[in-house]
Amino acid sequence: MPLPRAFYLRDAPDVARDLLGCVIVSRLGRTLTAGRIVETEAYLGPEDAASHAAFRPSSRALFYGNGGHAYVFRIYGVHFCLNAITGPHGTPGCVLIRALEPIAGLAAMARRRQVRADSAALTNGPGKLTQALCITAQQNGADLTAGALVIAPPDTPREFEIAAGTRVGITRAADLPLRFRIAGHRYVSRG
DNA sequence: TAGCTGATTGACT
DNA sequence: GTCAATCAGCTAA
16 A cells, blocks of 8 residues: 555655655556665755755646655756655645665666666666656656555664755755665665 | 756766 | 766746
8 A cells, every 4th residue: 555645745854754664666667666765855845945846937836735746857858856745735845766775676677777686776866766667757747646656655664774964966955954864775875 | 049057877087 | 086968947138
């Protein structure tokens, strides 16, 4: 069973922290692929200068009233990034999925990524995990509580340390501590 | 219409 | 460590 809608209807930083250890299941493409979330970043609303809800008007509408849906965008004309829309009623926010630990469909991921199945490069970055899971702009607006792309609760007890830090790779509001990751995990991004 | 920017990656020195 | 790839959407005109 995927996480319920209510899970996403909270403040983005809370959702970002609670998503650590959860499992993304993708039935996109011919082979089912799945991975455990090991790194996330929270993005807020207009008060967060780094958020697309603040400086990308064409995407802004998607952030309102769409908790639990996917926001996929292309960055640098080359890569895709996957977000989960969050926030209580009327409050825009999202959580960027930055890194996964591969669980299922390793061979398919390796084929899509053109790297070895035991390589950390499989899913240890935002652009990498979207490629491994066959996520493209077609998944923008997709429902993450039902369908071909869903997020499920942790399949094992949460026995890990959560490390918080500043977000990486951005040029605005880069000092806010809205990045969360599993401490010492092999598949966290290089950041 | 032209020019610029970016929540990244991979190749190269 | 540096740097190019590549494009949607913004801004200026």
